Amino acid sequence: MTGAGTTGKRRAIQRGVGVALWRQIADDIRGGLAAGTLAGAEGRLPPEAALAERFGVNRHTVRAAIAALAHEGVLHPVHGRGTFARRQKRLVYPIGERTRFSTGLGSQARERHTDIFAGVQESASTEIAKALGLEAGSKVIRVEARGSADGVPVSRATSWFDAQRFPTIAEAYADAGSLSAALRKFGVEDYLRASTRIEARHADEADARDLRLSPGAVVIVTHAINVDMKGDPFQYSRTRFPADRVELVVESQGKTTVD
Amino acid sequence: MTGAGTTGKRRAIQRGVGVALWRQIADDIRGGLAAGTLAGAEGRLPPEAALAERFGVNRHTVRAAIAALAHEGVLHPVHGRGTFARRQKRLVYPIGERTRFSTGLGSQARERHTDIFAGVQESASTEIAKALGLEAGSKVIRVEARGSADGVPVSRATSWFDAQRFPTIAEAYADAGSLSAALRKFGVEDYLRASTRIEARHADEADARDLRLSPGAVVIVTHAINVDMKGDPFQYSRTRFPADRVELVVESQGKTTVD
DNA sequence: TCGAGTTGTATAGATCAATAGACAATGAAA
DNA sequence: TTTCATTGTCTATTGATCTATACAACTCGA
Numbered sequence: 001m002t003g004a005g006t007t008g009k010r011r012a013i014q015r016g017v018g019v020a021l022w023r024q025i026a027d028d029i030r031g032g033l034a035a036g037t038l039a040g041a042e043g044r045l046p047p048e049a050a051l052a053e054r055f056g057v058n059r060h061t062v063r064a065a066i067a068a069l070a071h072e073g074v075l076h077p078v079h080g081r082g083t084f085a086r087r088q089k090r091l092v093y094p095i096g097e098r099t100r101f102s103t104g105l106g107s108q109a110r111e112r113h114t115d116i117f118a119g120v121q122e123s124a125s126t127e128i129a130k131a132l133g134l135e136a137g138s139k140v141i142r143v144e145a146r147g148s149a150d151g152v153p154v155s156r157a158t159s160w161f162d163a164q165r166f167p168t169i170a171e172a173y174a175d176a177g178s179l180s181a182a183l184r185k186f187g188v189e190d191y192l193r194a195s196t197r198i199e200a201r202h203a204d205e206a207d208a209r210d211l212r213l214s215p216g217a218v219v220i221v222t223h224a225i226n227v228d229m230k231g232d233p234f235q236y237s238r239t240r241f242p243a244d245r246v247e248l249v250v251e252s253q254g255k256t257t258v259d
Numbered sequence: 260m261t262g263a264g265t266t267g268k269r270r271a272i273q274r275g276v277g278v279a280l281w282r283q284i285a286d287d288i289r290g291g292l293a294a295g296t297l298a299g300a301e302g303r304l305p306p307e308a309a310l311a312e313r314f315g316v317n318r319h320t321v322r323a324a325i326a327a328l329a330h331e332g333v334l335h336p337v338h339g340r341g342t343f344a345r346r347q348k349r350l351v352y353p354i355g356e357r358t359r360f361s362t363g364l365g366s367q368a369r370e371r372h373t374d375i376f377a378g379v380q381e382s383a384s385t386e387i388a389k390a391l392g393l394e395a396g397s398k399v400i401r402v403e404a405r406g407s408a409d410g411v412p413v414s415r416a417t418s419w420f421d422a423q424r425f426p427t428i429a430e431a432y433a434d435a436g437s438l439s440a441a442l443r444k445f446g447v448e449d450y451l452r453a454s455t456r457i458e459a460r461h462a463d464e465a466d467a468r469d470l471r472l473s474p475g476a477v478v479i480v481t482h483a484i485n486v487d488m489k490g491d492p493f494q495y496s497r498t499r500f501p502a503d504r505v506e507l508v509v510e511s512q513g514k515t516t517v518d
Numbered sequence: 519t520c521g522a523g524t525t526g527t528a529t530a531g532a533t534c535a536a537t538a539g540a541c542a543a544t545g546a547a548a
Numbered sequence: 549t550t551t552c553a554t555t556g557t558c559t560a561t562t563g564a565t566c567t568a569t570a571c572a573a574c575t576c577g578a
Contacts, residue, residue: 012464016534017473018282018327020565026277027461047524058567063525068277079525080574090458095509196509199349200459200479200502202286205273214276218477220459243459250354250455250509275564279535306554317537322555338555339544 013055022064025055026214029065030074030244033085045075045083072214073152091154093241095222096251097192114177117144119170121163128160131225131236139163143170146210154245156210159237166234188228191235196250197223200243211242218243272314280316281323285473287314288324289333289503292344304334304342331473332411350413352500354481355510356451373436376403378429380422387419390484390495398422402429405469413504415469418496425493447487450494455509456482459502470501477502 013024029045032038038045045051048066052059066083069075077083119141129136140160147155161169165186172182183191203217211219219240226235241248272283288304291297297304304310307325311318325342328334336342378400388395399419406414420428424445431441442450462476470478478499485494500507 014464018279018285018535020277020279020534022565023277031460049524060568061566064565066525077525078575080523080576082524082575092456194510197506198457198479198509199506200477201290202477218459218461220457220479247456247458250457251453274536277565281535308554319538320536323535325555336555337545339546339553341554 013057020064021055021057021061022068025051025057025062025065026068027217028055029069030217033074033244038085043085045085047082068214073212086150086152090245090247091149092249093155093246094249094251095193095196112147112149115146115148116170116174116177117146118174119143124160128236132160132162132233134162141166141169143173145173149245152245153211153242155239155241156207157237157239159235161235188234191226191228194225194227194233196225198248199223203242207240207242211240213242220246220248222248272316279323280314280320281327284310284314284316284321284324285327286476288328289476292333292503297344302344304344306341327473332471345411349503350408350505351508352414352505353508353510354452354455371406371408374405374407375429375433375436376405377433378402383419387495391419391421391492393421400425400428402432404432408504411504412470412501414498414500415466416496416498418494420494447493450485450487453484453486453492455484457507458482462501466499466501470499472501479505479507481507 013021013028015021029038029051045066046054048059048062051062055062066075066077070077074086075083076086121139121141124132124134124136124138124140126136128134128140129138132138132140134140139162141163143159143161145157145159146153147157169182169186172185173179176182176185180191198220200218200220203211203213203219207213207219208217213219220243222237222239222241224235224237224239225233226237227233272280272287274280288297288310304325305313307318307321310321314321325334325336329336333345334342335345380398380400383391383393383395383397383399385395387393387399388397391397391399393399400422402418402420404416404418405412406416428441428445431444432438435441435444439450457479459477459479462470462472462478466472466478467476472478479502481496481498481500483494483496483498484492485496486492
């Protein structure tokens with residue numbers, strides 16, 4: 001490898017595949033930032049002309065890509081100086097028996113918080129009823145939450161709880177700011193993650209809105225069931241993560257993290 | 260909504276986002292087939308005119324999407340009769356302490372096999388050396404494998420083994436057809452999955468080639484470490500899954516599936 | 519102050535993506 | 549056979565995307 005030029009192994013952009021070049025370049029730059037292979041320590045991108053040459057396109061095409069990422073909040077170009085990146089590496093989100101939302105992200109971000117949108121009561125769909133071990137049509141409470149790190153959304157969760165057992169879970173969650181604390185008010189001292197189903201897909205309109213993504217981005221979706229210490233499921237949740245800001249790590253205990 | 264029409268929750272294609280409408284529609288149809296929400300029991304798609312109306316585009320645009328999927332092998336249109344789908348639902352790939360490649364897919368597919376490409380010896384990168392607990396630059400064996408179900412690729416794995424401990428692992432794997440059997444020849448009677456890191460991204464050119472994907476498709480990538488019963492890591496592997504053919508399920512043992 | 523390096527703006531032409539409408543060709547059922 | 553539903557082909561038009569070239573505006577260090 002001879003210095004500048006190729007810098008990496010990344011994908012070459014492809015013509016005539018139904019994805020505009022500027023979007024492919026935007027996705028590639030975003031990925032490069034997430035992987036940490038682009039942009040120096042000061043977070044400065046190579047100049048537009050260099051990027052244009054690297055990707056084999058006109059400078060205007062690179063500019064269109066940068067404009068999209070700037071609108072997304074990932075880059076911010078400064079007239080006469082250069083284009084700068086906001087965050088660099090992906091957050092690591094651990095998954096295991098002891099998975100907690102609030103912990104785990106630990107010290108990876110400077111600032112981190114969770115917005116909870118008031119829960120609403122609704123009738124359980126068959127899928128949710130089955131996951132929670134309830135009769136189809138039982139009343140459940142749906143709680144919407146969004147996690148952010150350094151002001152950027154990194155997760156968007158929708159959770160369902162049995163309305164009989166946890167009638168005011170949404171308020172308790174919002175007050176306490178943490179699910180574990182809210183659950184203690186209902187006598188759940190501890191709990192385990194029983195199963196997590198993971199899929200990935202393109203961001204749809206809702207994802208683009210909730211996670212501030214541009215369409216074409218990739219989201220990871222997890223479907224999780226938490227059980228109390230008696231083994232009864234009490235929470236079913238679907239969480240969407242932006243794939244270029246977050247990665248998941250599954251730790252089997254007994255080996256690595258013994259806790 | 261009366262019967263046919265909307266069928267699902269997905270939809271809403273977006274204009275002016277740098278992704279051609281025909282590609283969004285192609286991705287949506289593929290996803291719909293994977294989720295099983297499109298196409299009736301005989302695997303027949305709604306007619307082009309109906310799809311055009313549903314997506315709010317011209318029939319030619321739908322035709323472009325179908326042409327792409329036909330080229331990909333997902334659909335096959337028949338003059339005068341209709342357009343037919345090949346496979347329907349996603350495979351479920353379990354992940355946990357007892358994760359094995361060969362098992363788990365079980366009876367989900369009619370036919371299933373693994374191609375193993377002869378392993379090559381190479382020097383460990385720092386990442387691989389660290390994962391295997393070796394000195395950087397140690398000799399390791401790289402084994403490439405591809406899993407298929409019903410003739411369609413569903414996984415593409417690259418694994419590394421310590422060359423000292425497993426000098427002929429590639430041949431043993433290829434002969435036995437199963438990793439567990441190959442490992443027994445080297446005295447590894449049993450092993451556990453210690454950790455699995457999961458990320459998702461767009462398919463690159465290599466993915467498109469290896470997994471027969473069209474660009475714009477989504478792949479899930481796992482980075483896994485297997486340890487023997489003494490807790491020593493002996494295998495590091497990266498596996499790529501096409502996200503519309505496979506989903507992952509993490510089962511914490513002790514709760515749901517006990518073995 | 520000057521010049522090199524950078525991002526911002528403008529204009530024009532070429533190619534791709536999407537629409538519109540019309541009709542041909544095939545398969546299946548009345 | 550006739551009719552209908554379906555996929556296949558053709559032509560023309562509009563707008564989005566990409567290229568090419570030029571120059572303006574801004575920052576920073578010599």
